[in-house]
Amino acid sequence: MSIDKNWEMLLDYLESNQEKGNVLSNEELQRLAELRALVDETSDAFELYQSFNIEQKWIELRALGVSRGFTQPSPIVKQNTFKPWLRIAAAAAIVVMLFGAGLFYFNLNNKQKKHDQLAYKNDVSPGKLGATLTLANGKKIKLADAANGEIATDGGISMSKTADGQLVYLIKGSTESEHINTLSTAKGETYVLILPDKSKVWLNAASSLTYSTNLNERKTRRVKLEGEGYFEIAKDRSRPFVVESKGQEVEVLGTHFNINAYSDGPAIATTLLEGSVKVSLETNLSKIIKPGEQALNNDHGIDVVNVDVERITAWKDGGFALSGKNLKTAMREIARWYNVEVVYDPSISDELETGGWISRSNKLSTVLKLIESSGQVRFKIEGKKVYVSK
Structure with missing residues (x-):
């Protein structure tokens, strides 16, 4: 009997017994049919399927409980039953599983590629x-x-x-004179002063x-911050350094700290x-904080x-440190860096959270794909807008 005939017998048998508790789904049957194209190419496959009666052995396989990935035999069947072909059956089951997994990921990758495109x-x-430097004269x-x-001078500076x-x-x-300057960054800019x-x-x-x-x-030494800045302050005990931001003052003598005071x-x-x-x-109201602490001023x-x-x-x-960060908070950071608008x-x-760490030197799509990998959200870029959906 040819291998084609053996395969046809196997598939016909499985399909006809769907109503009788067959453990394979229609999708698995389809994958099994597609597997034939692979095993047909090997001489071993011909010998394997010639070596036993497909219908009878599949009944025995199901009784042994190995029809889904070679699980432990059923208690009602002795473990030494069908030893001559059990190894072959297990190998066949593993091949089916591997093929099914490969087909699943192949289809998944194709869908992902289409989505990405x-x-x-x-x-x-x-x-x-x-950045833009605004001098005292405007x-x-x-x-x-x-x-x-x-690039400029102002008095003795x-x-x-x-x-x-x-x-x-x-x-x-x-x-002697006090001339006011402002250094400002737009969305998508950063600078050091x-x-x-x-x-x-x-x-x-x-x-x-x-x-x-x-x-x-x-x-x-007094400055006013809008947005976010990281400070490394030179020590000068005679002149405290004060950072003003949205009704708050941070006073230091010499230290390293970060202030996030975005209006949103x-x-x-x-x-x-x-x-x-x-x-x-x-x-x-005032509080003194220690290294590793964060003061949250919520009005x-x-x-x-x-x-x-x-x-x-x-x-x-x-970088973007996204682990455990609220999704919408993370997206505000991303929107400022890539100068885009986010639409939810x-x-x-x-309450959704993100995960991972990624360099800010990547293109926007790479950052969004990292967040997408959690399976919680999907993104689409249209012009300067990023649409977020499930």
Whole structure:
């Protein structure tokens, strides 16, 4: 009997016995039929199916409980029954399982590729180094377009742009007058500022820092932040460093900390990495936090919590730290960096969380695919809009 005839007998038998408790589904039957194309090519397959009566042996296989991946034999059948062909049956079952899994992933990959082609045909490049410096006289300098070297002077202060994307202030003469400057980043931009006292500030996308060029206001080094910034403050016990943001002040002498004060966030988050800071509200409420702690100002008070500081400052180091982060919070960060608008389907819950870590140097599609891999949401990019659905 030919192998084709054997296969036909097997398939006919299984199909005719669906009503009698056959354990294979219609989908599995289809996969089994497609497997024939593979085994037909081997001489071993011919010998294997010639070696036993298909109908009888399939009944025995089902009785032994091996028709779904070679499980343990049924208690009603002795374990040493059919030893001569049990190994062959097990091997055949494994082949069917492997083929089924391969077919499943092949179909899944094809569906994923089709989705990617449609969803990410309008990909978006990552943000870049860039910012705008606004001088006291109102002049605006786009740093991405400015040549490296000195770009402006203000009284006794020189402002220079470095090749690696930093704006550096140097004191060259008398600094009696207080001229106000603002460094601002648009969506999709980030920049580093070195103030006259050697303090260093990283500005995240869609943020700004306003300060006097001599950094001396009533014997206080005072700046105003909108958005997000990471600060490494030079020590100067005679002049505290104060960061104002949305009705809050953070006062330090010398330390490393991060402030997230975006207007679309639920709270101002001040995270301490080194030293100590005092967070004060306009209501005169204040709290001192320690390294590894975060002060959350939600307009009703200050809550202090312990956090993973590396996740908080991942943006400064060129990454998105998404593990355990609320999806919509993560998408706000992503939207600012890629300068896109996020549109949610009503079915998307506010409680969903993301996972993983990924570089901000990737294109938008790569970041979204990482989030998609959780199976909770799907994305589609159309122009400068990202649509989120289930």
